[in-house]
Amino acid sequence: MPSGKVISLHLHSAEAGAPLSSVESFELITDKGIQGNGRMFDRISRRTGQPTKRQVSLIEREQITEHAEALGHPGFAPGDVRSNVETEGVELTAWVGQRVRVGSATLFFYEPRTPCHKMDALASGLRERMENGRQGVMAQVVESGEIRVGDEIEVL
Numbered sequence: 001m002p003s004g005k006v007i008s009l010h011l012h013s014a015e016a017g018a019p020l021s022s023v024e025s026f027e028l029i030t031d032k033g034i035q036g037n038g039r040m041f042d043r044i045s046r047r048t049g050q051p052t053k054r055q056v057s058l059i060e061r062e063q064i065t066e067h068a069e070a071l072g073h074p075g076f077a078p079g080d081v082r083s084n085v086e087t088e089g090v091e092l093t094a095w096v097g098q099r100v101r102v103g104s105a106t107l108f109f110y111e112p113r114t115p116c117h118k119m120d121a122l123a124s125g126l127r128e129r130m131e132n133g134r135q136g137v138m139a140q141v142v143e144s145g146e147i148r149v150g151d152e153i154e155v156l
Contacts, residue, residue: 004090
């Protein structure tokens, strides 16, 4: 089974819109998300009243590089595209609907990421390029654990 690896990790600030901070590791908590992930941790869905599944975002570094090249951009720094986990060596959207081991945590990849307006602030046209399987995935934490830079990613 193909596998990839974690190449960078990023946390949201408590302040909406603030740049993400890079870290070497973080702890994931079942049904809550990433410990210390600012306003994104332990959120409740306004629609269902239940914990939101929107707990961890992942994107491939190869995809970020491809977008930069296509847009004539010099390149996006780790964390610029506002994803918690940047990976290499794996096509994340191919695993939507699967449980995936990342470090010692287990995630459920439940849908492709929806790029927000902040992508066009980075580079005009980036949001549109990040559609149709070129935007990474959203995941729910189904088993607590730690993720570190360099950890393997594999479908279970």
